Amino acid sequence: MNRPYIPRILSLTCMALALCFSAGSAVLYAAGSTGTSGAAFLELGVGSRPLGMGEAFTAAVGDINSIYYNPAGLGTMKYPEISMMHQDLILDSRFENFSLAWPLWKGFLGFSNSLFWVPSFERVDINGNSDGKVQFYNTATTVAYGQSLGFMEVGASFKHIYERIGPLPVNAVAFDVGILKRLYMYSPFDAPIRNLALGLSLQNMGTKAHKDPLPRTLRIGSSYYLTKWFGLNIDVSEYFIDPSDLYDFTYGFDESLRIMTGFELSYLDLLSFRAGYRFLDSSIAKTEGKYSLGFGFNYAVKNVAFQVDTSYMDTKVFGPVYSFTVSFKLIPRVITVESKIKAEEYYQKGIRYYIQNDLDSAIEAFKDCAENNPYHKNVKQKILELEELKELQLENEKIEKERKKGR
DSSP: OOTTHHHHHHHHHHHHHHHHHHTTOSEEEETTEEEEOSOGGGGSOOOHHHHHTTTOOTTOOSOTTHHHHOGGGGGGOOSOEEEEEEEEOGGGOEEEEEEEEEEETTEEEEEEEEEEEEEEEEEEOTTSOEEEEEEEEEEEEEEEEEEEOSSOEEEEEEEEEEEEETTEEEEEEEEEEEEEEEEOOOOSSOOOTTOEEEEEEEEEEEOOBTTBOOOOEEEEEEEEEEETTEEEEEEEEEEOSSGGGGTOTTTHHHHHOEEEEEEEEEETTTEEEEEEEEEOOHHHHTTSOOEEEEEEEEEEETTEEEEEEEEEEEOGGGOEEEEEEEEEEEOSSOOOHHHHHHHHHHHHHHHHHHHTTOHHHHHHHHHHHHHHOTTSTTHHHHHHHHHHHHHHHHHHHHHHHHHHHTO
16 A cells, blocks of 8 residues: 555545534434434534524524524514525535525515535545545525414424435435414513514424434524513524433433523624523533624615624634625615614604503504614504504493493
8 A cells, every 4th residue: 555645545534524523413322322313414503693692593583594493483584585604614614505585475485505515535545546536515405484373483394405425325305393482571671572582493304314314303492682682592402313312311411412592782783792602511512612702794775784794613623613694685675773763762652652541642653663664573563453452442432422322
């Protein structure tokens, strides 16, 4: 065997091992015995905003990345959006994602394509001779739909998975399902009307990738906005590659339970700062990072709002990993900072008039709010509710007058 080829073979071997780790724990455990998961690249997080928040995104509202974390979140979106993400990983490996969300019927239809790939490299046989190029890439094409039922949001997605490692192609199919519930939780500060969201999703339930099961995952999360500019997210995720993972506290939970936390500070939806921390088992923490940071910037030109997000994560032995995402929101009207401030002033007036039982003034104030910012959360619903309440009051007054006449 030619000695010069030994380093090359060793480097390729190291690359293969590193790729498994960068895909997020290709080796998983079930029922106390070692088992493997196919298509481990499905565990890579999508979107710089979620990555900056430690991937605590199961209960996120109004974000296109719900396609990946919880398809029910699509039911909370307001306008069409296109998103493109790029992430550099270890040893020249890369992860790309393209996502599209468009209103359909009473919800939103989402499309996403994720690509995890490595530039082709030279294949060397046992004698050290070149044997052509090796192609290594994985794709997941997802079609998702989420809809609001009024009292909650529901969603589902279907994905086709394709892997190619040299001459070996692998195909698999899977689906995700999710639910989302939005509530109001008390806050001493000025917070959104429904400032608490609870979400649950089941991911990657489907066929095997070659001979290995997919990384089936249960995610449970919450999102709470203490104020309109500070939000806190908490997620818990657990593999259920084997059914015993869901109840075996001795093995399954010790080895695959993740608790992810993240927060976001924002200023008038223009600038955002994010940070996240993940609580991991000591065996997982050796290869997966705990800390993450993120930054976002929004800007509107005519009828298109641009959003740029970045994230940073420390992945222990593999060093820092960065991501970059650009999104375009297609809105019929651009809302300026001045309009948002005026809309908020009218909204607060409407709340005060409502407390004073002055429904006419409250409805007028809410309409002024919607005129300045038609995307203000819940303002249209408030107008409808107050108009219905006003009609009920008029009917009650009419019934009371007729009752008095009949005496």
